[in-house]
Amino acid sequence: MQLYNNLSAKERAELIEKAGKERLTISFYKYAKIGNPEIFRNHLFLAWDQFDVLGRIYVANEGINAQLSVPAENFEAFKNHLDTISFLENVRLNIAIEHDNFAFLKLKVKVRHKIVADGLNDDSFDVTNKGIHVDAEQFNELIEDPDTVLVDMRNHYESEIGHFKNAVTPDVDTFRESLDLIEEDLKEHKEDKKLVMYCTGGIRCEKASAYYKHKGFKNVYQLEGGIINYARQVESKGLDNKFIGKNFVFDQRRSERISNDVIANCHQCGKPADLHTNCANEGCHLLFIQCDECKEKMDNCCSTNCQEIIKLPYEEQKAMRKGQGNSNDIFKKGRADHLPFKKDLRNIFDTLKPQ
Ligand SMILES: [Zn+2]
Numbered sequence: 001m002q003l004y005n006n007l008s009a010k011e012r013a014e015l016i017e018k019a020g021k022e023r024l025t026i027s028f029y030k031y032a033k034i035g036n037p038e039i040f041r042n043h044l045f046l047a048w049d050q051f052d053v054l055g056r057i058y059v060a061n062e063g064i065n066a067q068l069s070v071p072a073e074n075f076e077a078f079k080n081h082l083d084t085i086s087f088l089e090n091v092r093l094n095i096a097i098e099h100d101n102f103a104f105l106k107l108k109v110k111v112r113h114k115i116v117a118d119g120l121n122d123d124s125f126d127v128t129n130k131g132i133h134v135d136a137e138q139f140n141e142l143i144e145d146p147d148t149v150l151v152d153m154r155n156h157y158e159s160e161i162g163h164f165k166n167a168v169t170p171d172v173d174t175f176r177e178s179l180d181l182i183e184e185d186l187k188e189h190k191e192d193k194k195l196v197m198y199c200t201g202g203i204r205c206e207k208a209s210a211y212y213k214h215k216g217f218k219n220v221y222q223l224e225g226g227i228i229n230y231a232r233q234v235e236s237k238g239l240d241n242k243f244i245g246k247n248f249v250f251d252q253r254r255s256e257r258i259s260n261d262v263i264a265n266c267h268q269c270g271k272p273a274d275l276h277t278n279c280a281n282e283g284c285h286l287l288f289i290q291c292d293e294c295k296e297k298m299d300n301c302c303s304t305n306c307q308e309i310i311k312l313p314y315e316e317q318k319a320m321r322k323g324q325g326n327s328n329d330i331f332k333k334g335r336a337d338h339l340p341f342k343k344d345l346r347n348i349f350d351t352l353k354p355q
């Protein structure tokens with residue numbers, strides 16, 4: 001069953017039947033010029049609300065980035081509506097491997113400056129001059145090539161729980177940092193190496209590949225539809241799976257398992273574990289990996305300090321948080337020094353540097 005680009009009527013019917021009354025978890029993006037994102041946003045919200053779509057959708061002058069869930073029985077209507085929008089006709093839908101009816105709880109369609117916070121000045125390079133898109137089969141071949149450097153375009157907390165074998169996984173908090181780090185590391189190999197990149201659903205590579213071509217890299221490739229689509233193709237076409245561990249996703253599910261390998265460790269006791277959690281202390285909210293035993297022992301907290309705080313009356317906790325920074329730093333704080341088994345990914349990057 002091919003689940004990207006056009007789903008045939010038969011494939012759609014199969015998908016809906018298989019899901020039964022369940023919701024399907026879907027993501028897609030498209031770079032396109034949108035003149036009035038506000039009007040487009042309202043149009044989407046009114047239409048999708050009727051289909052009981054839930055999710056987080058960003059709309060900007062540069063396009064749309066959507067992560068959502070839709071009841072299986074409304075999938076057909078949803079897809080038909082997408083096809084009425086010229087630049088979304090037959091857009092590739094990344095359909096999740098593991099569905100969760102609670103992946104999203106609300107429909108939020110937001111107008112943003114950009115659909116991905118990439119930190120790039122798009123006027124400085126041609127964003128349409130992208131890398132070569134490869135499917136799972138081509139990707140598997142490419143990464144066996146000794147001249148290939150395979151780069152994970154995601155952040156440290158994503159690659160920590162799962163990545164492609166032999167991928168370079170930069171120890172970065174942001175996409176922008178990653179771009180510079182990789183360029184610096186590969187500056188001697190702009191012409192002789194093949195730069196092959198991947199991310200969750202492909203959106204980050206759309207910009208990254210254009211950026212690297214602009215920076216003089218001659219052979220730039222990107223995994224079409226990212227890890228989500230790769231996993232689907234591996235399954236449907238019976239290909240070799242080169243991805244180990246879990247794919248980090250940005251909804252309540254947190255991740256989807258792609259292989260049975262557990263490649264990360266509990267940040268508190270060091271035992272194999274790959275489940276991200278947020279510290280139960282709302283004033284901390286640190287994102288970290290915690291095993292079931294530590295979860296119980298620590299009351300889902302990252303430290304004894306936080307454990308003490310959550311025992312205080314709620315009003316007192318609120319008073320303590322006053323004037324503190326916002327919790328958007330949660331991923332950064334994932335590096336917190338008090339976690340004894342936080343992995344140092346920088347070492348991985350050094351050892352995998354091409355010779
Ligand atoms: Zn533990």
Ligand SMILES: [Zn+2]
Pocket residue numbers: 279280281284285286301302303306
């Ligand atoms: Zn904490």
